[in-house]
Amino acid sequence: MNYRIVSLWISLLLIGSTPSMSRQVVAGGQAKESDAKSVEAVFSHIQDGINASDVAPFSQYFVKQISVSVSGNETGLYSATQAKLILREFLSLRKFTGFKFSTMNLHGTMRYATGGGLYMLHGTLYRFQIYVSLSSSGGRWNISQFNIY
Numbered sequence: 554m555n556y557r558i559v560s561l562w563i564s565l566l567l568i569g570s571t572p573s574m575s576r577q578v579v580a581g582g583q584a585k586e587s588d589a590k591s592v593e594a595v596f597s598h599i600q601d602g603i604n605a606s607d608v609a610p611f612s613q614y615f616v617k618q619i620s621v622s623v624s625g626n627e628t629g630l631y632s633a634t635q636a637k638l639i640l641r642e643f644l645s646l647r648k649f650t651g652f653k654f655s656t657m658n659l660h661g662t663m664r665y666a667t668g669g670g671l672y673m674l675h676g677t678l679y680r681f682q683i684y685v686s687l688s689s690s691g692g693r694w695n696i697s698q699f700n701i702y
Contacts, residue, residue: 589659603652622700647672
């Protein structure tokens with residue numbers, strides 16, 4: 554009889570603690586999901602900007618000192634303003650089509666995306682690849698590296 558009372562008591566104890574434990578997991582999952590959505594939003598702005606040949610949709614996400622590499626042109630560490638000018642010039646001379654990120658890492662400490670597409674320059678069609686990495690600062694994800702190959 555004591556065995557049944559102890560079993561019942563342990564069962565009630567476990568059942569009573571289950572809802573609070575599941576809330577913690579759900580809350581943590583929601584926080585991670587929210588974080589992933591904000592990262593995905595940055596990548597979406599980059600895709601939109603590239604396809605429009607316009608740096609404006611994503612330049613607001615540049616860190617103060619950003620690593621930029623543009624195939625055949627500039628490579629180095631630039632201020633956000635310098636990076637905006639470099640990428641604006643590169644994008645404005647080309648007509649981009651069909652750019653899409655094919656790989657996105659939305660979780661963990663290293664957030665990045667890479668993808669490719671085509672652009673037209675002086676009547677010739679070229680393939681290109683873009684690699685972008687983000688860093689978190691002040692609860693916001695920002696572009697810390699932007700490479701065009």
